[in-house]
Amino acid sequence: MKFEMLGNLSIRDGERYLEPRAKKVGILLAALLLRANQVVSIDRLVLEIWGERPPRRATAALHVYVSQLRKLIPPDPVSGHPIVTRSPGYLIQVNAGDLDVNAFRELLARGRQLMRTGDYLGAIAALEQAQAFPRGDELARLGEGPIVSGFATWLTEARLEMLEMATECRLMLDHHHELVPGLHALLREYPLHEAFYRQLMLALYRCDRRADALQTYRKARALLQSEIGLEPCASLRELHHAILHDDPKGMRLSPVG
Structure with a gap:
C-alpha cells in the first residue's frame, strides 16, 4: 500500500x-x-x-x-x-518507501550532496526526479493547521531551492545559452526571487549579452524598490559591479545547497 x-x-x-x-x-x-x-x-x-x-x-x-x-x-x-x-x-x-514525501525528501538531499561534491550531472538527475513529483497544491488547500500548512510552506521553499540548485549546476557545466529562456520564465513566476536574477545576469553575460545582463539588474532593482522598498541583496549588487567592470573574480559561482 x-x-x-x-x-x-x-x-x-x-x-x-x-x-x-x-x-x-x-x-x-x-x-x-x-x-x-x-x-x-x-x-x-x-x-x-x-x-x-x-x-x-x-x-x-x-x-x-x-x-x-x-x-x-x-x-x-x-x-x-x-x-x-x-x-x-x-x-x-x-514503511519509509511507501510515502511519496519521503522519496521527495531523499532526492532533494541526494541532489544537495552531489552538488557539494561537484557531481553536477548527478545532482541535476536527482533534482529533476524530485521536480517530477506533483507540486502538492492539494495540501495547501486542506487547511491552516500547523502540521499541514507548515509542510506546504516547506514544500514551496524546497521546490524553489531545487530550481535554484539545478540552475546553478547547469551554470557550473556552462549551459548558459539554454538557461536564459527558462530563467525568464522562472522570474515571471517568482518575480521577487533574487537568486534567479543573479543566475540570469550571469547566463546573459556568458552569452556575450552584457547590456542585457545590466538591464536585468536595473529591472530587478526597480521592482524590489517598488514592491518591498529594498535594494537588491549583496550578491546581486556584487555581480552587477563585476559585470560593469568585466571582473571575472566577481563572477565566480558559489554553489548553493
Whole structure:
C-alpha cells in the first residue's frame, strides 16, 4: 500500500486509488502521514482540523473521522490496520518507501550532496526526479493547521531551492545559452526571487549579452524598490559591479545547497 500526498491525497492499494471525500478526514490523514510512525496527540489533531476555536464536541467528532479513515484504508493481512490508537492520540504506521514525501525528501538531499561534491550531472538527475513529483497544491488547500500548512510552506521553499540548485549546476557545466529562456520564465513566476536574477545576469553575460545582463539588474532593482522598498541583496549588487567592470573574480559561482 502506497500513500501519496504530493498530488491528490490518496492511498494506492494495488490498482485502486482511495481518496478521503470529506475535507476534515483528508486533513486528519495528511497530519498523520506527515508525522508517520509518531503519535499525534488528540489536542494536536483537534487544532489541525478546527484551529483555535474547535466545536464543543470536537474530540467525539475526531473519533468519528478516525473511524471513517479506518474504513477507507484496508488493513494489512499481516500487521493489521496502519492507524493505531496510542496515548495520547493516534499514529499511522508507514514503511519509509511507501510515502511519496519521503522519496521527495531523499532526492532533494541526494541532489544537495552531489552538488557539494561537484557531481553536477548527478545532482541535476536527482533534482529533476524530485521536480517530477506533483507540486502538492492539494495540501495547501486542506487547511491552516500547523502540521499541514507548515509542510506546504516547506514544500514551496524546497521546490524553489531545487530550481535554484539545478540552475546553478547547469551554470557550473556552462549551459548558459539554454538557461536564459527558462530563467525568464522562472522570474515571471517568482518575480521577487533574487537568486534567479543573479543566475540570469550571469547566463546573459556568458552569452556575450552584457547590456542585457545590466538591464536585468536595473529591472530587478526597480521592482524590489517598488514592491518591498529594498535594494537588491549583496550578491546581486556584487555581480552587477563585476559585470560593469568585466571582473571575472566577481563572477565566480558559489554553489548553493
